[in-house]
Amino acid sequence: MKEIVVPSSSHTYSVWIGEGLLKNVSKYLQKEYSSIFVITDDVVEKLYLQTLLESLPKVHKAVAVVAAGEQSKNITTYYRLQTEAIEAGLDRNSLIIALGGGVVGDIAGFVAATYMRGIDYIQVPTTVLAHDSSVGGKVAINHEQGKNLIGSFYPPAAVLYDVDTLATLPPQEIRSGYAEIVKEALISDKEAFERLLQVNLHDLTKEELQEHLSFGIEVKTAIVTADEKEKGERKFLNLGHTLGHAIETELQYQLLKHGEAVAVGLLFSLFVSEDLFQADVSFSKLYGWLSDNGYPLPAEMLDPEILLKRMKTDKKAQAGKVQMVLLKDIGQPTTAVLDDEQIVHYIKRFRERLVRG
């Protein structure tokens, strides 16, 4: 069992990573709650809900289930969860548990952040991807005009990461999660990046998985500790996300998983960085690794004008211009504001590069 301690402006909390956590949730609760409200999705429900419920203390419990997938992160589902929380009799001393991937964590966290002006919640991530979203307190829902546009900074009371739950993940989910781990390496640690590119995602051991998850969470923890509210370096965690979010929004969260869209965004960031800074930041290496590991890199969906418009509603946009995270070198992220023409130009050239293969 590994414990990573995350300080935040309101309180300090622990991320526990290991096996068998789901069966022992009670042990990790720091106080007595009047009632517990579990929010999960209809896929995770069948796999792990029962185990979780049996491991909880004997107080009043209720469960809400959302449809699996990014589409659930909308205002209608958010309001329905608020209604169910009220009807379940949750009060200010109640606990919400988010059992699932990033979607469940984000929406359940935002419900907790705003239910009666904020109650405790615990993240129980069941995907690799959620290692990223479950730490750092960013919670949100999507607006049809952009991802995560409505949300709060609201850190959890704890994160319980049971690696046993990752055994059932389909390859697409593994890929999606690893894109964020690659991102964490790219912005922090050249050697870790090189080691990661040795990994074959089709053939991953439990030990490797646990090691990579811990690495990703440690990178993230260091950054959010230094800059909780994203005034400075926390922005770097958005490497690959400006284009990634634009693609996701344009595809209405279909076809590509979040991390798969981020992978395209990461590659684009390296493409732009190499041109803008005349530096080698391993574009070709990453391109090779993504291809080898089955990441979809569909050139045809890269419409420059449409994506530019989407990128301009990104939260990092400044006075109407796109702000991207780029790399001067691996481990040396920076931000740059790009003109509309530059963005269009780079997307066109990037698309050509992908078509060439």
Place this chain on the structure above:
Amino acid sequence: MKEIVVPSSSHTYSVWIGEGLLKNVSKYLQKEYSSIFVITDDVVEKLYLQTLLESLPKVHKAVAVVAAGEQSKNITTYYRLQTEAIEAGLDRNSLIIALGGGVVGDIAGFVAATYMRGIDYIQVPTTVLAHDSSVGGKVAINHEQGKNLIGSFYPPAAVLYDVDTLATLPPQEIRSGYAEIVKEALISDKEAFERLLQVNLHDLTKEELQEHLSFGIEVKTAIVTADEKEKGERKFLNLGHTLGHAIETELQYQLLKHGEAVAVGLLFSLFVSEDLFQADVSFSKLYGWLSDNGYPLPAEMLDPEILLKRMKTDKKAQAGKVQMVLLKDIGQPTTAVLDDEQIVHYIKRFRERLVRG
């Protein structure tokens, strides 16, 4: 011009109270914003929007107007305001200005708290009632099952209280606002309470108004400074609100203004306090003053069973039981958890008392 400084966990902000503020808003902005989004209602819009807009710096501006009245504090209006903010191109360096009463302040504040995970906002209250809601950072919308059930603690960047805007208020609005000032006196200061009961609301000077507002804000500031997140004494500010909110919700925010419903709640709290603590907390005096000043005290709407159900979804409820703020003496608030039977019993007897007159 009076300045009251309010510390909060995230930053310290000033409440300015005086004349001519609306014409000089630029002077009170602490930083340069990329754009400004004004949220107001359709009554205040006609009276003060133009003056406000002319006093703002020359950056991109947009305006959103909601229907006046508590019904606007709902999820649909909230989401529409988020959409308008996105379409107006607001980014993380933008400012929201809440121009209006408590409804506008609460919903605009909650939009600011959750737009891109939080941007700055300024309260420009235009009612007496809003002296209470504009200070302390509580922002929220209503759920159909209860008032302010969805919200955040999110303090403003400043509060600009232009007393000139209070000149146009109808008597009902003055009454509504003064109920909160009476509450602030009841929980803190016997002499201030006695002085307030000398006031005739039909015949109020500008100096009295300014003095009473400052008194109310100072009481509130002292309490929220000591207990920002309502773990303890901030609860006392809810004196009169448990029944008040129940009445409002039951009436669907029609017929009675918020402060008028609170006035009924205050009287009920004194009624219960006198019986439970066998103390004289001026029930009869307050009853007389409310009657003299035209507060509606409609016994017929006090249905014990219906109100009990509503009171149990109050945010202060604990494990399904009603928690009320009561007074051991004037200036000595306390909380008590009451059984369902007690609540029903007291509402019945209170109703009989009002019928008797």
